[in-house]
Amino acid sequence: MNELTYFMTPSALNHLAQLVGTRWECVGTSGTIIKNLITCPALIVTSEIAVALTIQDNEVLVGGEHRTLTQIYESEPDGNVEAAKKEGLVFFHGKGERVTSVSVIREELTEIAEGEETFHLLSDSGVVIALESMVIAIQRRGFDGFDFVVNRASSPAELEYYPTERDWPMNLRVTYEYARHLISVD
Secondary structure, eight states: OEEEEEOOOHHHHHHHHTTTTSBEEEEEOSSOEETTEEESOEEEEESSOEEEEEEEOOEEEETTEEEEOOEEEEEOOTTHHHHHHHHTOEEOTTTTOBEEEEEEEEEEEEEEETTEEEEEEEEEEEEEEEESSOEEEEEESSTTOSEEEEEEESSGGGOOOOOGGGGSOOOSSEEEEEEEEEEEOO
């Protein structure tokens, strides 16, 4: 059985933890926005720090098949933040509120073929940022996605996530077990 883990680096987690206590500005991209989808980089901006998350291609052989299982990495925000604001490629939901916590979205998938586990995958797929009056999720679209879904809600219990479990069709021979966990970084 293949065991795969794609976690954000300690440096990226440290930068995300630094968001706590700062004043929220926006989330956006210097790329493209289509409704609540944003292309890379996902720019997370507060009064004191900007974090840019990007998605990189990762081809692997798992369960006897070649698959694309993308990974999230931190990149340099550089001039992307000002470009995104200038072009209007940002969401200002909750602007001015204090960031109260940050959690990583960790997704887990196990493939079972003919009663045997063929692979187990743990992958960080985004972040949930809690503000004073709402939460905002920035999540990679599926285990093989190259863009992010931005959703917001008034509480973590009301937050909608991208339905990654639907991307893995089951049949009589192959089934999947799926779980999502929130891991606090602060």
